[in-house]
Amino acid sequence: xxxxxxxxxxxxxxxxxxxxxxxxxxxxxxxxxxxxxxxxxxxxxxxxxxxxxxxxxxxxxxxxxxxxxxxxxxxxxxxxxxxxxxxxxxxxxxxxxxxxxxxxxxxxxxxxxxxxxxxxxxxxxxxxxxxxxxxxxxxxxxxxxxxxxxxxxxxxxxxxxxxxxxxxxxxxxxxxxxxxxxxxxxxxxxxxxxxxxxxxxxxxxxxxxxxxxxxxxxxxxxxxxxxxxxxxxxxxxxxxxxxxxxxxxxxxxxxxxxxxxxxxxxxxxxxxxxxxxxxxxxxxxxxxxxxx
Numbered sequence: 001x002x003x004x005x006x007x008x009x010x011x012x013x014x015x016x017x018x019x020x021x022x023x024x025x026x027x028x029x030x031x032x033x034x035x036x037x038x039x040x041x042x043x044x045x046x047x048x049x050x051x052x053x054x055x056x057x058x059x060x061x062x063x064x065x066x067x068x069x070x071x072x073x074x075x076x077x078x079x080x081x082x083x084x085x086x087x088x089x090x091x092x093x094x095x096x097x098x099x100x101x102x103x104x105x106x107x108x109x110x111x112x113x114x115x116x117x118x119x120x121x122x123x124x125x126x127x128x129x130x131x132x133x134x135x136x137x138x139x140x141x142x143x144x145x146x147x148x149x150x151x152x153x154x155x156x157x158x159x160x161x162x163x164x165x166x167x168x169x170x171x172x173x174x175x176x177x178x179x180x181x182x183x184x185x186x187x188x189x190x191x192x193x194x195x196x197x198x199x200x201x202x203x204x205x206x207x208x209x210x211x212x213x214x215x216x217x218x219x220x221x222x223x224x225x226x227x228x229x230x231x232x233x234x235x236x237x238x239x240x241x242x243x244x245x246x247x248x249x250x251x252x253x254x255x256x257x258x259x260x261x262x263x264x265x266x267x268x269x270x271x272x273x274x275x276x277x278x279x280x281x282x283x284x285x286x287x288x289x290x291x292x
Contacts, residue, residue: 004216017221026254032264034123035067036271039092041112043083044072044100050077051287052254053098063280064264065269066225071107077290080104080133086111097150098249103134109143116150119176119240121270123249124151125196126249130163141245151194151245153235155209163200166224170198174231174248174258184275185244188261194220195259196252196289197229200227207245211235217247221272234269244270 040057042049053203057068069088073079079101089095089111104112116122129147134140147163172195176186200217205211207230217231232246244266253259260283265275 008229011213019112021094021171022255026250035091036068036273037063037069037091038096038267038271039088040068040070040085040096040098041086041089042071042098043077043080043102045078045099046100046290047065047249048251048292049063049098049125049249050292052249052251053096055254055283055285056267059264059280059283060267064268065273066267085098088133089115094123094267096125096267096270097121097128097131097148098125099131101133102130103140106140111141112273113198116237116239116241121272122150122237122244123241123266123270123279124243124245126200126247128245128249128278129200129202130168148206150237150239150241151213151243152237153208163197163202164232165200166219167221167279168198170219170221171195171206172199172248173218175216175218177213177216177226180212183212183214183234185232185262185265185269186214187265187275188258188279189265190258193256193258195248195250197231197248197250199226199229199231201227202247203227207233215246234235242270251285254285254287255282257282 031141040053042053050230054070057070060068061064071085071088074082074084080101083104086108092115095115118193131146132143134144174193174195176189176191180186199217210234211233213230213233215232218228218229219226234244238244248259261279268275
């Protein structure tokens with residue numbers, strides 16, 4: 001009889017352990033699915049996005065409660081016609097683009113278009129202003145205006161802006177625009193810092209009226225007469241999705257703590273999460289610049 005009681009007690013104990021484990025596993029799975037999913041779409045010849053974006057993604061997962069997927073051009077960053085895995089955008093809560101002069105096939109572009117049509121948020125870096133480069137007359141030629149469509153306030157399709165800069169020997173002094181000082185994306189961002197990126201000339205094509213300018217850039221050692229241009233802004237695109245765009249993105253910029261904070265804050269903002277009250281600390285990046 002005593003042995004029987006002991007066996008029953010052991011059985012009940014095992015059952016309790018199994019139930020506890022199952023409940024814990026279900027709780028963990030539920031917790032994971034509640035984390036926002038950020039999908040990074042990378043592919044550029046010059047700025048090493050295939051190196052910087054995975055480090056940002058890893059930081060988001062380690063310290064800030066996100067799930068991430070990083071997609072890369074295949075077989076390498078110079079490959080212009082294939083980014084496998086874009087189906088991940090179907091489940092994304094936020095899409096981050098760092099692209100330059102891609103010529104993706106129609107089925108892959110359709111996955112990007114489907115995401116935009118959901119009105120979900122987008123974030124873009126630097127050369128994403130000229131993400132695509134289809135030849136004249138190509139069926140997808142209109143996507144050469146992707147920057148104007150996805151990272152500018154409406155009306156949307158309106159032709160490709162003229163994207164130039166002030167020379168590869170220049171750099172950029174960045175300052176917070178005073179009127180934007182209280183914007184949560186600028187939390188912890190130094191009011192002034194120096195970036196390796198040469199300044200892009202975006203005015204007057206965009207950011208257009210209706211955008212909120214956050215940071216202004218001043219060209220240092222430009223190769224021609226220069227004016228100041230915004231280097232970061234928010235707004236609502238033609239699909240009704242909120243957007244954050246920065247024309248910064250040189251690997252050297254990612255070494256800067258003010259820029260890292262800007263990026264982490266912007267991703268929180270884009271995903272609908274409060275910007276972090278406590279900064280987890282500077283991220284060790286150290287990614288080389290490919291160059292042209």
